[in-house]
Amino acid sequence: DAKTTQPPSMDCAEGRAANLPCNHSTISGNEYVYWYRQIHSQGPQYIIHGLKNNETNEMASLIITEDRKSSTLILPHATLRDTAVYYCIVRGGSQGNLIFGKGTKLSVKP
Amino acid sequence: DGGITQSPKYLFRKEGQNVTLSCEQNLNHDAMYWYRQDPGQGLRLIYYSQIVNDFQKGDIAEGYSVSREKKESFPLTVTSAQKNPTAFYLCASSIDRGRGNIQYFGAGTRLSVL
Numbered sequence: 001d002a003k004t005t006q007p008p009s010m011d012c013a014e015g016r017a018a019n020l021p022c023n024h025s026t027i028s029g030n031e032y033v034y035w036y037r038q039i040h041s042q043g044p045q046y047i048i049h050g051l052k053n054n055e056t057n058e059m060a061s062l063i064i065t066e067d068r069k070s071s072t073l074i075l076p077h078a079t080l081r082d083t084a085v086y087y088c089i090v091r092g093g094s095q096g097n098l099i100f101g102k103g104t105k106l107s108v109k110p
Numbered sequence: 111d112g113g114i115t116q117s118p119k120y121l122f123r124k125e126g127q128n129v130t131l132s133c134e135q136n137l138n139h140d141a142m143y144w145y146r147q148d149p150g151q152g153l154r155l156i157y158y159s160q161i162v163n164d165f166q167k168g169d170i171a172e173g174y175s176v177s178r179e180k181k182e183s184f185p186l187t188v189t190s191a192q193k194n195p196t197a198f199y200l201c202a203s204s205i206d207r208g209r210g211n212i213q214y215f216g217a218g219t220r221l222s223v224l
Contacts, residue, residue: 032210034212041198042217042218043114043116043200043202043215043216043217044200045215046212046213046214049212051210087152091211097143097145097155097158097168098153098213100145100152101152102150102151103152
């Protein structure tokens with residue numbers, strides 16, 4: 001089972017910030033939080049990941065709470081092309097594979 | 111361009127037929143993975159390989175086989191034993207640089223049964 005909990009869907013107005021929450025209350029001390037997104041009928045795309053510090057790259061920002069039990073992915077200026085399913089993943093499994101849940105379907109509206 | 115190439119994009123299988131999905135990467139990544147995605151669902155791991163000539167079963171390996179003879183290639187065969195093969199198949203590769211393990215995905219192969 002996935003080790004994360006995300007809302008099934010969210011809406012965001014174009015040009016506004018999209019804030020996608022994720023709960024991962026059972027995360028272990030050495031596990032990273034990864035965010036991927038999947039646009040319809042395409043392969044998942046890596047967005048960002050972090051361990052305990054906040055992270056920022058050209059796509060997004062990742063805010064991780066001090067107790068590491070939750071995090072928020074921030075898309076600062078959402079566009080229509082950001083409409084996708086967003087997956088929050090805590091790297092788990094003995095194989096090192098990514099355990100994907102059902103994610104959050106983000107709809108960016110004009 | 112560097113990346114992961116999956117082929118074909120669409121594939122059709124007849125009853126009792128084995129089919130092979132290709133996955134090639136030129137990222138010099140050590141690890142490669144095969145996932146299956148059913149409509150409206152997350153990804154499930156079929157097989158993975160950490161190094162050449164070695165691979166392990168994932169959560170849903172029954173009815174599938176793989177090989178890893180070259181670092182760049184990790185083909186997946188869907189055998190006739192897989193009774194429900196219709197799905198979207200995704201290949202990924204990764205390298206661990208000591209700060210997490212980022213997986214990069216191909217564009218996928220959509221397999222249907224005739």
